[in-house]
Amino acid sequence: MVERFGFFAVVGRPNVGKSSLVNRLIGEKVSITSRRPQTTRNRILGIRTQGTAQIVFVDTPGMQAGQQGLDYSINETAKSSARSADIIGMMIDARGWHDRDDQVLDYIRYLELPTYLLVNKTDLLHSAGLVLPLIASVSRKHSFTEILPVSVRRGHNLSRLLSLVEKQLPEGTFGFPTEQVRVSRREFIVGEFIREQIFHTVGREVPYSIAVDVTGGRKTQGDGELFRAEVWVESKGQKAIVLGPGGSRLKNIGSKARRELSKAFGLPVSLDIWIKIRKGWTNHSQSLEKLGYGPEQ
Structure with a gap:
């Protein structure tokens, strides 16, 4: 065939x-x-x-x-x-x-x-x-x-x-293993899942100019994986909204993202999430490049 x-x-x-x-x-x-x-x-x-x-x-x-x-x-x-x-x-x-x-x-x-x-x-x-x-x-x-x-x-x-x-479809041999469904790096997937939960949790309280920068995961006990993530916001007010009273909102965001990621990766995932103010990052070429935004990606 x-x-x-x-x-x-x-x-x-x-x-x-x-x-x-x-x-x-x-x-x-x-x-x-x-x-x-x-x-x-x-x-x-x-x-x-x-x-x-x-x-x-x-x-x-x-x-x-x-x-x-x-x-x-x-x-x-x-x-x-x-x-x-x-x-x-x-x-x-x-x-x-x-x-x-x-x-x-x-x-x-x-x-x-x-x-x-x-x-x-x-x-x-x-x-x-x-x-x-x-x-x-x-x-x-x-x-x-x-x-x-x-x-x-x-x-x-x-x-x-x-x-x-x-x-x-054009005729041609498969480009990927038959069992593969994703191509993105794990760090990218982690950042996306965190950003999704931020949008679901805070709704329209903060603008869409929120980004998540994730560093490589490291193994934890029990075959799990830990990722460190920085949530980029543009003001102290936005940081307070994402953080929530006593950090409750950020904790909820992290908990939901962990569950989704554990399901996607098939192993326990831990997240170390921090919020950083990066004013003007949406118009800063080096920041955009660091986050992987652009057609070359």
Whole structure:
């Protein structure tokens, strides 16, 4: 049997469900999720191997119009991820086309790659038929390879998506071991899981310009692993919010992140978390490079 291998980049504006889709298709948590725009800042790879097909799903940051600092870096990451893919999956919200969807389409149109339009969140519509006028409208915007109404939350039409993508993949040997699902370094995964719990815990009390810098883990008793993490904030006020009364909020964040990481790594994980004020880091090139933000990642 002929093997097929390729990269499927999931692109779109912020908060349309890209990370949730990748997690659902992989069957494991490879990308963090939250209701905060731009939760995903890096190019995240998740590998699905089924039969003679290996698909590398590329979760990308939401495309936006940032022109400097962190916003620019995030946007360039999204664009470079799309450029390097074999197939594009552009995701939109079933509740309507947005001006920012036009910005995404304007970019991917010139790539001339097979592009699937994934109309997500159909489960939020009062009637399934309400998606039909949107499909008719967007079909006039671009000659998409296929337009699929989907619901990531309910799994609707995801099996069909997988079947279509597998057939579209280029012929070629697998690029990764069949059992592998993640590509990211462990330190990166630790930082992402901590940042996710910060967003879940503090909500909109602090801006999204929070980062986590993690140093390499070391073995502990009982085959566990300890990681040291610095949470970067930009003011004393933000530090107080993340810390919480008597450090209670940070302790809760660490506890939840440890549980998630232990499940992901299959071994006990310990975290030593500190909060550091790094004013202006989002516009400081050396800080962005240290944290791994940028298309080269």
